[in-house]
Amino acid sequence: MIAEATTWLAPLVAQGDFFTDRSEGSATECVAENKTVCLGWAWDNADRFVSPTLEHLVLVGLSVAFGFAIALGMAVLSHRRRWLVPTFTGASGVLYTIPSIALFLILLPITGRGNVTAIVALTLYTLQIIYRNIVTGLGNVPEAAKDAGRGMGMTERQLLWRVELPLAVPEIIAGLRIATVSTVAIATLAIFAGAGGLGEEIYTGGLLRDVFKTAIVVASGIAILMAVFFDALYIGLQRWLAPWRRVRAI
């Protein structure tokens, strides 16, 4: 299968700058032997990883932002209409169950190859986790706090935005944390939707180029570091925005 795919991409590979990179420069031997990681080559070619990394960040950032906006809307909508909760949970659950690579390619004939398809699919994925956590967070708000708000003369709407949602922040951030970390991982598959990102370096730059190990290791490493970075970022955000309580994401 790899052989077939390589034949298919052969003209593209031959035209690329890649083989030139592999035969010139300081790390020629290492690359020619396809050793585990050719740090020299990676250092010389650091540029080629910059734009996939930025594309990856954009895919993740936009998808989580859209996902959060939609999930928040769903949560607000279902907050006083409890019968909507199972509907929304079920619907987002069905989407979450569909493997990402399948969803990318099912959307492809509708939205076309490229970043739009990737962002739509990744956004749909984040809904389940973020929505579920907002609902859990709203459910955990102490009755006493709500009563106090009502006692102060708040309307239901004011209560939601000024009391309930702020008190649900720990759970909401826990949800965003899981959603973001998973999206960083899933976004590597966006290459199959014709979008960019680190998957391009892993697949086109690594697997399809005679399994070039350095490209695979470096791109995978960046993806994992990005997930770790976001994880740490959310822990910081959590401590800053909701210092009164720690919620552990499971």
Place this chain on the structure above:
Amino acid sequence: MSALAPAPPHVAASFLDTFGGAIEFIFTPRQSVGVGGDVGGLGQVGEFLATHVWISALALAIAVAIALPIGVYLGHRGKGELLAVAIGNAGRAIPELALIALMVAFIGVGVLNVTIALLILGLPPILTNAFVGIRQVDRTAVEAARGMGMTEFEVIRKVEFPLAVPTIMGGVRTGAINIVATAAIAPLAGVVTLGDFILNRNVYGEEGVLAGAILVALLALAVELGLAGLQRLLTPKGVRAQVPHSLFGWRFARRSVNAEA
């Protein structure tokens, strides 16, 4: 981004035709768009589906066999919470594509390597949920069981495990979906699953790719439904009454977040 050929312009315009063609691809063999020979049809679909199912089932069985005892034991002893949670978090951060690519690069292609890769992605949610599920069992119930003279093993088997079934099965379902999803890119590592349709546009054509995606999606939904049914069978009646029916929802754990004072 530009490495792959853009889709023909007519595709976006008439996606309903493409969907129709994809359904047709599943049932009737046709001439390959690239290499010679016929592709598609129920025969080939069945063959790829069988590979997809058995390699997923194998990986899931091994994952359950490894992760469940460890998770249940740690949960019972109340030890290793940090480890159990960290493994769950780390599992989510592993990109499937990177894992398969690293397998191909350093261990090679083949059934064993793919099984290991699938295993790595299936294990974490099962371990974490087993731990959390057992840990969340009401301590008074456990004390009562001990008071009745149960051995530690009986406490696990008769009290903790039945009460933790919904959460444990939530982990198994997540693990199974991870495995089925990752098996879709197993053809990159030489195991021809339904993902072969998805990954070889030059052989199966636009409609074949879509057919593969639809089949993979349906398989995942079927697995989810099947395991949800199994969960209902395994959950004791008394517990079932308290747990809202959860289909496609609330999968990671009944309580997705653990509040700490």
